[in-house]
Ligand SMILES: Nc1ncnc2c1ncn2[C@@H]1O[C@H](COP(=O)(O)OP(=O)(O)OP(=O)(O)O)[C@@H](O)[C@H]1O
């Protein structure tokens with residue numbers, strides 16, 4: 516049987532995702548991301564883990580260098596990729612929202628929207644019939660309206676703490692986000708048994724949670 520390569524997101528999704536695999540009975544070290552190693556082989560399970568930036572997981576899976584991966588729905592919605600989304604893992608719950616300073620209106624002409632998600636934000640405002648200018652940032656998005664860079668932000672909200680501590684309010688909720696198991700279409704044909712088993716075992720754990 517060939518090795519199954521799994522693209523795991525480093526960062527906040529990692530722990531919950533690794534815990535799911537352990538619950539599903541895979542004998543993997545739960546502290547896979549404790550070292551600086553980016554490729555970790557687990558011969559006992561015939562698995563290889565690659566540790567990627569969350570936004571890049573879909574790229575590895577689309578190109579087939581990883582057979583499967585775990586990615587936030589936000590990442591899936593931001594860029595359309597040729598991958599199968601096979602299971603909602605129901606971890607890393609959060610949502611995307613439009614937020615800004617309380618009591619403010621968006622300026623009439625080309626209001627500015629700061630976001631890490633230009634694709635999702637431009638689609639959302641287009642569907643609302645609003646013409647906006649997207650300002651792409653890579654983090655600390657909440658800063659933008661506070662210092663006059665943008666009228667609104669489109670960003671992830673989880674506990675709401677970041678908005679609150681920066682005096683911002685949510686105006687609209689765009690979409691709920693959880694992490695998903697994704698599969699490369701060619702891998703699904705070539706390694707169907709291994710992948711089906713992974714999907715079934717994870718699905719059972721998700722159902723029981
Ligand atoms: N506050 C949050 N609570 C829960 N899940 C979140 C939150 N923020 C992001 N996520 C989920 O986790 C993923 C991003 O994880 P993480 O924040 O570790 O990576 P990142 O945004 O690339 O961060 P960094 O650039 O700081 O490494 C998102 O794609 C989303 O699905």
Ligand SMILES: O=P(O)(O)OC[C@H]1O[C@H](OP(=O)(O)OP(=O)(O)O)[C@H](O)[C@@H]1O
Nearest residue numbers: 654655656670671672673674675676677
């Ligand atoms: O509702 P909360 O629980 O406060 O979580 C939301 C915050 O978490 C994410 O930021 P992250 O920590 O990834 O930092 P960065 O995007 O600013 O780098 C997101 O972009 C929000 O800023």
